[in-house]
Every structure is written in structure tokens, then in C-alpha cells.
Amino acid sequence: MSTGTVAKPSAAPKKAGRRKLTWPWILLIVAAGLVLFSLVRVVSGADDLTSVGQISGALQLAVPIAMAGLGGLWSERAGVVNIGLEGMMILGTWFGAWAGYQWGPWTGVVVGILGGAVGGLLHAIITVTFNVNHIVSGVAINILAVGFTQYLSNFTFAEAEGGSSKQSPRIDPITDVTIPGLSDGLIDLQQKHWFLISDIAGILGGLVTHLSLLTIVAALLIPATWWLLWRTSFGLRLRSCGENPVAAESLGVNVYKYKYIAVVVSGGLAGLGGAFLAIVSTGIYQEGQTGGRGYIGLAAMIFGNWMPGGMALGASLFGFTDSLKIRGGAENVHALLLLVALLLVIAALWQLYRKKYAVAAISAAFSAAFFLWYFLTDEVPSQFVDAAPYITTLLVLALSAQRLRMPKADGLPYRKGEGK
Incomplete structure (x- = not known):
């Protein structure tokens, strides 16, 4: 009787994980993007695309969105969906302006943050303590904030x-900062309209010209959030509440406390974005001035995959397209058609390399359509100019949807002791 050997079952093949971008690759992508942008500027003649004023305006428009997005990140990393960011921004604009015109802009900033934080506290009470649906609570806060500020304005402003x-x-106004020698030199270099060099000068010049001190504070909050949430034990506990609150509770984490902290901070950051709109962007409170930026901040956070750096990139993208609309109107947005066409060519080539021929063909077809649109027209309809920032946001979200991973317990109800 012959004895056969039993073959051991082979291990299941490991799925190839998505490669993480390293700093050399990130820098290479940034450099390629600058070259592409410079090429579009030279071909189209839209020299304002990377001017100092354009970049400075884009930065100012991006800050409120970034603060709302950062607020959403704090809340959702702890497992609470915060649709109420828009309402908290509205509270920030009103309270920031109310205190700002009476006691100075910096007092307005502090009171605006507190106004947004009160909205965050209300959202935390409703969702964390009473376990109301997070979306319902957020929408209610948005409606409440509009009515409340309208009521207050009638007997204050x-x-x-x-x-x-x-x-x-x-x-x-809050004091702004300009580095005299460096700013003037970069402006002169940008105005020469040289390929790539002038574009880099315009971008750097926009970062050192008429930069509000509050913009600097807001920008520093992004790396500070990354360090606090990903490099400290406090951040680890807070993020565990958004991934698996039952496991976190079993390890001694007070889940309710961390959810409350996260949502109140979320509201405070949205309130800061609102105060920035009233005090820095316009110097005045106006009804409806948030213009949906709380929702766009939420979209920027999703685009950034619930990470501070990606969120900042998404906010910058919207701020830039919004600035293009305000400063250059139809000419700048028309130049974007050429940029989109070139990006679609790159996408088609990439899909060919990956042997996804159907996707490559679709990308090539859309690229040809955008090329035709660009070369057969001199401007785009005014309605398209007004909608360009929102269309950009939707396209970017659609293209990035496949790589997103939200916190596992985001939006799920939690009761203390339910894991026992």
C-alpha cells in the first residue's frame, strides 16, 4: 500500500495593497502639476492664473472652508457625523461680528469660536446623550442657526x-503681514510671465503678501490637529471612539467624554471659519454670507480621506477655483477647460498603461470634447463661471470616491455598557 503525501494548502494570495505616497512621489506630482499649470497659462494667455493676487485671494477663500473641514474631521474621527457645520459657521459669523465691531477683531474671533462651540455642544447633547440621528440633528442646527441669527439681528445690528x-x-481689520523685499521681488518676477519661474514666484508671492495674522493661526491649526490626533495618546483614544467605541470602552476610555470634546472642538473650528468670513474676508457680517461653505468643508474633508493634509488640499482647490471666478471670470475659467482636457489625456494614458481600455477610451473621448470646447469658443457661459467651484468639488469627490475609508463607527449609535 503506497503512502501518499498530503499537500499542505497553499496560503491565500495576499491582496496587493494600495501604495502609500511617499514624499519624493508627492514632490514629483506637485512639480508635474506646476509644469502643467504653467503650460496652460502660457498657451491660454490667462496670466492671472498664478498671479500673486490670485493666490492671495485663493488662500483667503480657502481658510473658512478648511476650518469647517477641520471641524468635521474632529467630529467624525470620534464617530459623530456633523452636517451642522454650516449652522455653526453661521453662529461664528454673527457672534464674531457682534463682538468684533464693539470690542475689536480679536475679541470677535474668540466670541465667534465660542458661538460655534455652543452649536457643537448642542449637537453633542442631541446625538451623543440622546442618540438622535446625526443627520437629523445637523440639519435642525442649520435651520435653527439661520432663524436665531435673523432674530438677533433685528434688535442688535x-x-x-x-x-x-x-x-x-x-x-x-486684523493686522496683515507683508515681507517687503521678498514680496516686491516675487511680484516683479511673476509679472515677467516666464514659463514656470513666474508661476512659482506668483505662488510664493501670494503666501507672503497681505497675509492676515488670523490666516497664519488657521494654517497652523492643520498640522497641530495632525500632531494631536495621530501622535498623542489623547488622539489615539479619540480616534478609537470613531473606529470601535465598544473596544475603546473596554480599555477604560470614557467614550462619551471624547465624543463631547471632539464635537465641541468641531463647532469651535467651524465658528472660527465663520468669524474669519465676517472679520477678515469682508469686514462685515451679512445675512447668508457663509454660502454653503460648511457643506463644502465637509466635502473637502471627505476628499481628504478624513486626514488633515488631504482636507487642506481639497479646501485649497475650492478656494482657488472660487478665486478664479471672482478675479478673472470667464477668461480664467475658459483656461481651465484646457487644463481639464490635458488632465484627461494623462488619465487616458494611465488607464492604457493599466490595460483598462474602456476607461481609457472614455477619458480620451471626454478629453477631445474639452479640447473642442476650448478651441472653438473664446469664453464660457456666465452660469458655468458661477458654478465652476461647485462643479470642481463634485468632480473631485466623484474621482476620489474609490479610495475613501471613513471611520468604521462614524454615525453609528453608541450606548455606554452595550458591549458587556
Whole structure:
């Protein structure tokens, strides 16, 4: 009787994980993007695409969105969906302006943060303590914030000199910073319109020209959030509440406490974004001035895959397209058609390399359509110009949807002791 050997079952093949971008690759992508942008500027003649004023305006427009997105990141990393960011921004604009015109801009900033934090506290009470659906709570706060600020404006701003029921009196500006020698030199270099060199000069010049001190503070909050949430034990506990609160509770983490902290901080950051709009961007409170930036901040956070760096990139993208619309209008947005066409060519080549021929063909077809649109027209309809930032946001979200991973317990109800 022959004895056969039993073959051991082979190990299941490991799935190839998505490669993490390293710093050399990130720098290479940034450099390629700059070259592509410079090429579009030279071909289209839209020299304002990377001007100092354009970059400075984009930065100012991106800050409120980034603060709302950062607030959403804090909340959702702890497992609480915060659709109420828009309402918390509205509270920040109103309270920031109310305190700002009476006691100075920095007092306005602090009170604006507190106004947003109160909205965050209300959201935390409703969702964490009473386990109400997070979306319902957020929508209710958005509606409540609009009505509440309209009511307050009727007997505060309406009776103040220079104010009305729909806007506040003028607020004193926050000091801005310009590095004299460096700023002037970069502006001169940008105005020469050289390929790539002038574009780099315009980008750097926009970062050192008329930069509000509050912009610097807001920008520093992004790396500070990354360090706090990913490099400290506090951040580990907070993120564990958004991934598996039952396991976190079993290890002694007070899940309710961390959820409350996260949502209140979330509201405070959205309130800071609102105060920035009223004090820095316009110098005045106006009814409806948030313009949906709380929702766009949420979209920027999703685009960034619930990470501070990616969120900042998404906010910058929207701020840049919004600035293009405001400064250059149809000419700048028309130049974007060429940029989109070139990006689609690159996408088609990449899909060919990956042997996804159907996707490559679709990308090539859309690229040809955008090339035709660009070369057969001199401008785009005004409606498309106004919608360009929102269309950009939707396209970027659609293209990045496949790589997203939200916290596992985000939006799920939690009761203390339910894991026992």
C-alpha cells in the first residue's frame, strides 16, 4: 500500500495593497502639476492664473472652508457625523461680528469660536446623550442657526449705527503681514510671465503678501490637529471612539467624554471659519454670507480621506477655483477647460498603461470634447463661471470616491455598557 503525501494548502494570495505616497512621489506630482499649470497659462494667455493676487485671494477663500473641514474631521474621527457645520459657521459669523465691531477683531474671533462651540455642544447633547440621528440633528442646527441669527439681528445690528437687520456695522481689520523685499521681488518676477519661474514666484508671492495674522493661526491649526490626533495618546483614544467605541470602552476610555470634546472642538473650528468670513474676508457680517461653505468643508474633508493634509488640499482647490471666478471670470475659467482636457489625456494614458481600455477610451473621448470646447469658443457661459467651484468639488469627490475609508463607527449609535 503506497503512502501518499498530503499537500499542505497553499496560503491565500495576499491582496496587493494600495501604495502609500511617499514624499519624493508627492514632490514629483506637485512639480508635474506646476509644469502643467504653467503650460496652460502660457498657451491660454490667462496670466492671472498664478498671479500673486490670485493666490492671495485663493488662500483667503480657502481658510473658512478648511476650518469647517477641520471641524468635521474632529467630529467624525470620534464617530459623530456633523452636517451642522454650516449652522455653526453661521453662529461664528454673527457672534464674531457682534463682538468684533464693539470690542475689536480679536475679541470677535474668540466670541465667534465660542458661538460655534455652543452649536457643537448642542449637537453633542442631541446625538451623543440622546442618540438622535446625526443627520437629523445637523440639519435642525442649520435651520435653527439661520432663524436665531435673523432674530438677533433685528434688535442688535438694526439699532446700531451703520448696521441693519441684515448686516453689522464695519469691523476693524486684523493686522496683515507683508515681507517687503521678498514680496516686491516675487511680484516683479511673476509679472515677467516666464514659463514656470513666474508661476512659482506668483505662488510664493501670494503666501507672503497681505497675509492676515488670523490666516497664519488657521494654517497652523492643520498640522497641530495632525500632531494631536495621530501622535498623542489623547488622539489615539479619540480616534478609537470613531473606529470601535465598544473596544475603546473596554480599555477604560470614557467614550462619551471624547465624543463631547471632539464635537465641541468641531463647532469651535467651524465658528472660527465663520468669524474669519465676517472679520477678515469682508469686514462685515451679512445675512447668508457663509454660502454653503460648511457643506463644502465637509466635502473637502471627505476628499481628504478624513486626514488633515488631504482636507487642506481639497479646501485649497475650492478656494482657488472660487478665486478664479471672482478675479478673472470667464477668461480664467475658459483656461481651465484646457487644463481639464490635458488632465484627461494623462488619465487616458494611465488607464492604457493599466490595460483598462474602456476607461481609457472614455477619458480620451471626454478629453477631445474639452479640447473642442476650448478651441472653438473664446469664453464660457456666465452660469458655468458661477458654478465652476461647485462643479470642481463634485468632480473631485466623484474621482476620489474609490479610495475613501471613513471611520468604521462614524454615525453609528453608541450606548455606554452595550458591549458587556
